[in-house]
Amino acid sequence: MTVQTASRFAGIATARVESLLRQERAAYEAARPKSRAMAGESGRHWWNGVPLHWMLDWGTPFPLFVARAEGVTLTDVDGHRYTDFCLGDTGAMFGHSPPAVAEAIRRQAGEGLTAMLPSDDAAEAGRLLAEIFALPFWQMTATASDANRSVLRWARGITGRPKVLVFQGCYHGQVDETSADMGGNGQTVPRPSLVGQILDLESSTVVVEFNDLPALESALAKQDVAVVLAEPALTNCSMVLPAPGFHTALRDLTRRHGTLLAIDETHSVSTALGGYSRAHGLEPDFFVVGKAVAGGLPCGVYGFTAEVAERMAALNRRRPPGHSGMGTTLSGNPLALSALRANLSQVMTHANYQHMLGLAEHLAAQLAFAIQRHGLPWHVVHLGARAEFVFAPKPLSNGSEAMALPHGALEQAVHLFLLNRGLLVTPFHNMLLVSPATTAADVARLVEGFEACLAALAD
Template sequence: MDALVAGIKSSHIDSVLARETERFVATHPRSAALGQKSRAHFPDGVPLHWMTDWGTPFPLFVAKAQGASLTDVDGNRYRDFCLGDTGSMFGHSPEPILRVLAEQGGHGLTYMLPTEDTPAVGELLAMRFGLPFWQVASTATDANRFALRWARAITGRPRILVFNGCYHGTVDETFLRLDADGGAIHRPGLLGQVTDIATVAKVVEFNDLEALEAALADRDVACVITEPALTNIGMVLPEAGFLDGVRRLTRATGTLLLIDETHTISTGPGGWTRAHGLEPDFFVVGKAIAGGVPCAVWGFTAAVAQAMKAARARTGPGHSGMGTTLSANALAMRALRANLEQVMTPAAYAQMLAMSEGVERGLRRIIEVRSLPWHVSAVGARAEFVCGPTPPRNGTQAAKAMHGPLEAAIHLYLMNRGVLIAPFHNMTLTCPATTIADVDHLVATVAGACDALISGVES
């Protein structure tokens, strides 16, 4: 029997996937050769294993990228709506960042000492995000890890709490999920885990204030860490009053609140936090914050700063368990300053948001005209089409709307016609260099993919 998968016949998915795989192989011979050569010293031919997650028969090797465009080693050009999974959210190689790379290169890259950019960066961060105190790390993973360590030191509590389907980099305690019976389990695929995460963390569904209240009742949770909207299990938007409820419940139980805006910085110049008046104790943003140069920042309130000082006094001298040698290096600090001053501007966001609204409208029209049981969600410059009929309210529902072979067929179809979107699900991201022509090409190509899948023949 030819089963339907999100309104598409499974046989059609198979035929499109096979056809597009063959086409990819034919048009990417140099990538194939480089992948094979790299296997001599890199497993699967890539320097980090998740570079194989694109669903291609072999890794796609890049030659160059600029603005909203990327070119591979075979000369194929792509309109880039992935943008390094947010790392290049403001475009590849913005001009102010290029100047920083050229100028700082002759003055040393890392000293393990502050530079004159430090006070300026602090003022820019406080002004933009509304928190008075800041620290700088190399990745959002590090920033989240350090903030959670401080939360435990401040509160004396052993646990943190995450929402099912969350993603906060590779922080160990956040790799907790709910199973079909509502029990806490390790995230599937987790390697080398030697401790039971459920002993140091709790997990509840997003948008479930009743479950959150119950989990915080024992007052053993030091910190709730969450994105304002889940973005890495598909997109799960907060229901009206949910985030206010999270803040109310954390305050009532003496629990600190960390808002991770590494992806939702797509909302606007101050992220979701500034746009919607959130009041976190800790705030984290990474990836794009320095224009593609590895960097992350984490901010905190004056009350947290005082509590940190008291915790250090109690603990005494020694190693805090935080900090990496390259954190806040001279190059990162200068790029961070340039990005905040010259790249992450209101005008840049206006262009990004306008282009993403065009993507969202186009995707909705495709779904409506073809009567597909799909929907579209958006967070600022980030838009996603989901192969399910209704927006999910939690991670469990979002996971059920993921259909691996169907999404793989769509992604390959798009790549073969010069469009990149996020490889993990059907998420698009626009940058200041994205044009109306880019948006029109994306929408037309998604329409072609849908027609090919519906008909089972090449479109």
């Protein structure tokens, strides 16, 4: 794995990282008096100055306050412009305020925001979901987290089994049952960082390593797993791609043991039109996508097969009337439906994916070339419109390997160096997204900034 000694990490001198970080922090602070003032003002009532605590994870001395974001150009309150490769951690994967989505929202804004009734966009949005993601039936939620929670509930309900199986290092949103790690001796333990955790994860969750088919098979053989909830590739702990044959075996094993398969494509929808599932023929029973699916407006959806729909209907006939434990009042509201319809019909198009995939491939190759030129023990991993540089010499094969990689000073120094030069990289990992609005010149600027950063980090 990555070489780490007291004085060097991932081929870079620790002292060099620290001095670069000091220099970049000072530059950030000096150039952003308005963001600093807003952070102070916001801190009077927003806890730590931000409406969501994740906004502190950028590693900047104080948060960057946004004045405007359009396409891939983000402008801060101090007037600095950035080319955005973070894109709201995938929420704006198709660019900020795609014109067709913005227009649909503008139109709908004066015609009703929420009614607890389907709007006139519903039928067409449903048809588009079925056409693009190749599953016949759908439900809408406010977020991908909500969609995953609903899928787990339905899966337990229709199979009568208690457990979900997830892969080590996974992230499926704010979903208690999936916030679990492998403990020793096949046990399941809560993530140590969780706040207020009380659920007995041992009774709800099984965790195995991604790409570990023998462990998967022995877990499913116990026949108490209702559903495997999986991303096609792990994307939330440095990307881990599936080994050849992994998904075929996963589908075979789940079918053999009466376990449902739910594929969460909230991030991996970057792979291709219709997501990784359609591009690679995964045949999930449930399919989840959120974040970018309505162009960045809060929205999640889950789809399912006709067979699952029949089992859901049978369950509904059996259960007494009352709360189902799923749904939130604003889910499926007319505003979200209008954005969903516009995004599916005019933004998630074949032509836009062609552009994104071609440019991302070029980006990944250029980053790998820069790493090689500087002789660093890093590599680049790439999934459709998304590329990521990883501080390890070889592709990772599971979540434990990925989780063992530190996300400390080196990551922060690279991100801050790039940010100070007008290039935004995702804070939690080194993810770079190419949107329909990203140009070849944007990619060239990023590669140039990355090269300059590597030069600055050299001894």
